[in-house]
Each structure stands twice: as C-alpha cells, then as structure tokens.
Amino acid sequence: MNIQDLPIEIIEQIGKVQRITFPRQGHTSIVAILDTPDKKYVIKKTERDLYNKWLSEEYKVLRSLYHTGLPVPQTYLYHVENESRWLLMDYIDGISLREFLSIEPDLKDKEKAIFNFGLSLKKIHECSCPIELLNNDSPWLDTMLNKAEYNLTHFAVDGSEERLKRLKKVRPKPIDNTLIHGDFTIDNVLVNKCNIVGVIDWSGAAYGDPRYDVALAIRPKYNAFDNDRDKEIFFNGYGKLRITDEEYSYFEDGLYSFF
Numbered sequence: 001m002n003i004q005d006l007p008i009e010i011i012e013q014i015g016k017v018q019r020i021t022f023p024r025q026g027h028t029s030i031v032a033i034l035d036t037p038d039k040k041y042v043i044k045k046t047e048r049d050l051y052n053k054w055l056s057e058e059y060k061v062l063r064s065l066y067h068t069g070l071p072v073p074q075t076y077l078y079h080v081e082n083e084s085r086w087l088l089m090d091y092i093d094g095i096s097l098r099e100f101l102s103i104e105p106d107l108k109d110k111e112k113a114i115f116n117f118g119l120s121l122k123k124i125h126e127c128s129c130p131i132e133l134l135n136n137d138s139p140w141l142d143t144m145l146n147k148a149e150y151n152l153t154h155f156a157v158d159g160s161e162e163r164l165k166r167l168k169k170v171r172p173k174p175i176d177n178t179l180i181h182g183d184f185t186i187d188n189v190l191v192n193k194c195n196i197v198g199v200i201d202w203s204g205a206a207y208g209d210p211r212y213d214v215a216l217a218i219r220p221k222y223n224a225f226d227n228d229r230d231k232e233i234f235f236n237g238y239g240k241l242r243i244t245d246e247e248y249s250y251f252e253d254g255l256y257s258f259f
Helices: 008-014 049-068 097-102 107-126 140-154 161-169 210-217 228-238 245-258
Strands: 019-021 030-035 040-046 075-081 084-090 178-180 189-192 195-199 206-208
Touching: 008 075, 008 084, 040 049, 049 075, 049 084, 097 107, 097 189, 107 178, 107 189, 107 195, 107 210, 107 228, 140 161, 140 206, 140 245, 161 245, 178 210, 210 245
Parallel strands: none
Antiparallel strands: 019 030, 030 040, 040 084, 075 084, 178 206, 189 195
16 A cells, blocks of 8 residues: 555545554554554455454444544544555554563553553443444344354364354353453553553444453463453453363363454
C-alpha cells in the first residue's frame, strides 16, 4: 500500500497525506499510519471475505463503544471498494504491550504495565454491554463452537475434529456473561509510559464469557506471563475472578485454536 492506493473518499475525509508508515503487521489486514498536516490517522485494509466481515464487525463495535469511556479509537469512515474494505480511525500514540515487554523494561515498569493490563480488562468487563451486542439468540459458547466447526471445515486452523468434540462434550460451568473483547492479547493493547492508552482489534467483541478474555490475556509470551509473578500482578489489577487451570485449557488451548 502507498499513498496513491488510498481511495479518494479517504483523501477527501482527511486531506493531504504527507507520509505513510507501517507498524508491526498482523495476519488479517494491512495497517498503515497516515500523517497529515493536522493529525495522524490509522487506516486498516482487508481483502478476503472472512477478514472483510471481521473489519465490518469491528467498525460496528467501535462505533457503539466510543462513548463508553473505554480507550478505543474513534472511527471516521468505513469504505467498500470492490473486494477491499477500508476502516479509517484515530491514531493512538502507543506501542503494543507485547512490544513494550519485549524490550525488557525494568521490573517496576513491567509490573506497572501488567497491573494496568489487568485493570483495563476489569473496566471492559464492568462496562455496560452495548445493545448492538445483546441481540444474539444463542448462548455465546454455542455460537463460538458453531463458528469453530465452520472454521475447521473451511480454513486452516490449529484445532482438530477430536478436540472440537471434546469442547462440545465437556464444557466449563456457566457464569454470568459480560462485555468481552474476544481477542484480549498483549498484541491488542497499546501502552504509553506503562499506562494503557488503547485497546484495538474489536471484531470478536460480544456479550460472552469473561474467562475467554482472561485466558487469552495470560498466555505466556517472551518476557510476559512466563512466571507466576506476572499472573499475580495481572490479577491484582483485574481484581475479579481467577480462572482455574481447566478453564484456561478449555478456552486458550481449546476454543482459541479454531480462531
């Protein structure tokens, strides 16, 4: 992607683009930072049916969450162009928690960031769920298992047919649903000076089981959650339920392997 590739509708919205840069990329979209004379924006582009659907869902969720006080980017334009979808939104001045932890900050800063990571998830789970996410007739876990089965038959996933059978047969004890992010990993939280300044990639948001978010949050990565101390600091910030090893395995090793 370069400046010449940007749809005219986006240029008309933000004016002249002076520079385009690319942060660390994921696997489902192209993300670019656009510098204009007035401010910075983020543009997110997808091209496959599944990823286009996710971007459309993210746009709807961000619009419904913007006035909740959660640190989400403001959206300005969702543009459809042939097989491509474009989402224009605010630039948030921060780096991913994964990137922050990978540079091995001193222990005090690391623990402050992890505490705030847990606190930010607490705020999400305590936030009133937008009505747009409450209209699912099926229980959240049933919906996720149906999606897992579809993904297993249509896409390359880590999960297997045998694993899916186990997930359907042996389910965790139900708890009260909350607003959930749906992919609350250290890649999708932005930090600046140890503070959480943004939570991004909301396509999986739902009225669902908060243990799913917790399980994904504490997945071990380099210099992150590879010891019990990190998890303790996280739960001190989160201040709510602590998941069991069995619940962690169900959601992180099990359900998440189909997404």
